[in-house]
Amino acid sequence: MDETCNVLVIDDEAVIREGLRQTLVQEGYRVELAANGKIGLDKLQKDSFDIVISDLKMPTMHGIEVLKTIRILQPEIPVIIITGYATVDSAVDAMKNGAFDYLTKPFLPEQIVEKIQAAEKHRAARLTELPQGIDKVEIPACGSFVGRSKPMQKVFQRLLQVAPTNSTVLITGESGTGKELAARAIHNHSQRKEQPFVAVDCNALAENLLESELFGHVKGSFTGATQTKPGLFSVASGGTLFLDEISNLSMTTQAKLLRVLQQREVTPIGGTKATAIDIRLIAATNRSLEIMVEAGTFRDDLYFRLNIIPVELPPLRERPGDAAVLINHFVRKFSEEIGKEIKGITPEARISLENYSFPGNVRELENIIERAVVLAQGEQICRGDLELPGAADDDEEEINIPLNSEELKEKKRLARERAVEPVEKAFVFAALERNNWNVTKAAEETGMLRPNFQAMLKKLGVSVKNHSAS
Numbered sequence: 001m002d003e004t005c006n007v008l009v010i011d012d013e014a015v016i017r018e019g020l021r022q023t024l025v026q027e028g029y030r031v032e033l034a035a036n037g038k039i040g041l042d043k044l045q046k047d048s049f050d051i052v053i054s055d056l057k058m059p060t061m062h063g064i065e066v067l068k069t070i071r072i073l074q075p076e077i078p079v080i081i082i083t084g085y086a087t088v089d090s091a092v093d094a095m096k097n098g099a100f101d102y103l104t105k106p107f108l109p110e111q112i113v114e115k116i117q118a119a120e121k122h123r124a125a126r127l128t129e130l131p132q133g134i135d136k137v138e139i140p141a142c143g144s145f146v147g148r149s150k151p152m153q154k155v156f157q158r159l160l161q162v163a164p165t166n167s168t169v170l171i172t173g174e175s176g177t178g179k180e181l182a183a184r185a186i187h188n189h190s191q192r193k194e195q196p197f198v199a200v201d202c203n204a205l206a207e208n209l210l211e212s213e214l215f216g217h218v219k220g221s222f223t224g225a226t227q228t229k230p231g232l233f234s235v236a237s238g239g240t241l242f243l244d245e246i247s248n249l250s251m252t253t254q255a256k257l258l259r260v261l262q263q264r265e266v267t268p269i270g271g272t273k274a275t276a277i278d279i280r281l282i283a284a285t286n287r288s289l290e291i292m293v294e295a296g297t298f299r300d301d302l303y304f305r306l307n308i309i310p311v312e313l314p315p316l317r318e319r320p321g322d323a324a325v326l327i328n329h330f331v332r333k334f335s336e337e338i339g340k341e342i343k344g345i346t347p348e349a350r351i352s353l354e355n356y357s358f359p360g361n362v363r364e365l366e367n368i369i370e371r372a373v374v375l376a377q378g379e380q381i382c383r384g385d386l387e388l389p390g391a392a393d394d395d396e397e398e399i400n401i402p403l404n405s406e407e408l409k410e411k412k413r414l415a416r417e418r419a420v421e422p423v424e425k426a427f428v429f430a431a432l433e434r435n436n437w438n439v440t441k442a443a444e445e446t447g448m449l450r451p452n453f454q455a456m457l458k459k460l461g462v463s464v465k466n467h468s469a470s
């Protein structure tokens with residue numbers, strides 16, 4: 001053993017913990033102790049451990065729960081279960097849930113050392129045979145989740161590990177990092193995939209509306225409740241409920257949500273009858289709930305209930321190599337969708353993209369490529385098609401022109417505009433044609449805001465009036 005092996009011991013009995021520490025330290029192991037499952041799992045996420053020893057019967061969190069969670073969070077760590085009750089059932093249960101081995105109390109020091117040595121060998125063997133990088137997770141009906149960077153491979157692995165379970169997942173990450181995509185990936189790889197995936201944007205609704213949306217209401221329970229309406233907890237029954245932007249829940253709604261989750265049943269507003277809920281919950285946030293808990297604006301008990309399996313999506317700038325595969329992915333996607341034969345992207349364009357910081361993360365990259373595919377006039381996307389914010393106007397052939405002249409700049413802008421005009425025109429005409437010259441629908445289809453779409457029409461001198469009657 002050239003590196004010290006780190007062992008985490010989770011047991012509610014101080015005597016056992018201390019006894020194990022003494023034995024293991026004597027044998028040259030580094031040992032951390034945790035008095036319950038929650039503390040143990042917390043330590044597991046902060047430090048790196050090679051082996052976990054956990055008691056089975058503990059007050060706050062049963063050993064099987066601890067075991068199951070470790071299997072999802074860090075499947076490569078062998079878990080040895082120790083139990084004070086030599087029941088066949090509990091041992092079988094532990095093994096069925098992926099324990100590496102088990103031991104009944106009382107045991108001799110050499111017995112536990114033997115098990116740990118076996119676990120070490122097992123772990124070493126597993127590490128070498130671990131599947132080589134997953135660089136993509138297919139999400140039927142919503143494309144694929146791509147990335148080849150180390151952090152994203154970890155994310156993919158975790159998504160696939162957690163998908164078949166019913167565990168609550170908390171997805172965090174900056175805007176545009178793929179939180180919703182991650183939630184869909186979990187749903188589509190779970191046994192609930194044939195059942196509904198219901199996404200609720202906690203941002204979009206006023207507090208009173210949100211509660212009636214979530215929990216439902218009975219007719220006449222408040223002004224405007226003209227019909228009895230089932231809540232989204234019922235609509236999502238059997239499937240997955242995705243609470244997006246959960247940090248925006250008010251304290252009152254947080255309390256109500258917590259009660260529903262604790263009791264696993266929901267009572268509609270104005271109703272008296274509670275119905276049991278059967279949903280898998282996934283929550284997402286781009287703000288740190290941990291900080292909000294400290295600030296007192298998010299309930300800690302709700303946070304603990306949501307943060308069973310954390311999935312953190314790193315910003316795109318921290319995923320080396322991902323921009324390159326995402327560029328290829330989106331070029332292919334949009335040339336197919338738009339029906340243009342774009343074969344790729346010029347090296348200069350690729351370099352400027354790879355040097356860009358993407359504050360809007362993958363969503364921003366996606367939008368840039370979509371626009372570039374629309375604008376591109378050749379088979380390749382050029383740097384000019386990218387229109388990166390803040391990019392200098394430094395096209396190769398123009399690099400020597402004195403740029404301090406406003407006139408020149410304006411000329412250049414006009415030239416570019418003239419070059420893209422026919423393409424833009426074809427683009428808006430096609431969108432309008434497909435949508436019967438309905439501006440709202442055409443804007444929606446192209447993913448543009450209506451005012452922006454209208455501004456584009458105006459700039460291009462396209463009049464909708466002559467067509468709308470036909």
Ligand SMILES: Nc1ncnc2c1ncn2[C@@H]1O[C@H](COP(=O)(O)OP(=O)(O)OP(=O)(O)O)[C@@H](O)[C@H]1O
Binds near residue numbers: 177
């Ligand atoms: N790794 C990826 N591979 C392919 N497409 C991706 C990837 N990550 C994100 N996308 C795409 O980028 C867009 C933004 O992703 P998504 O909506 O999941 O982000 P988000 O984190 O929920 O953002 P927000 O916080 O703004 O709601 C979507 O169109 C999604 O399909």
Ligand SMILES: [Mg+2]
Binds near residue numbers: 179180244
């Ligand atoms: Mg989102």
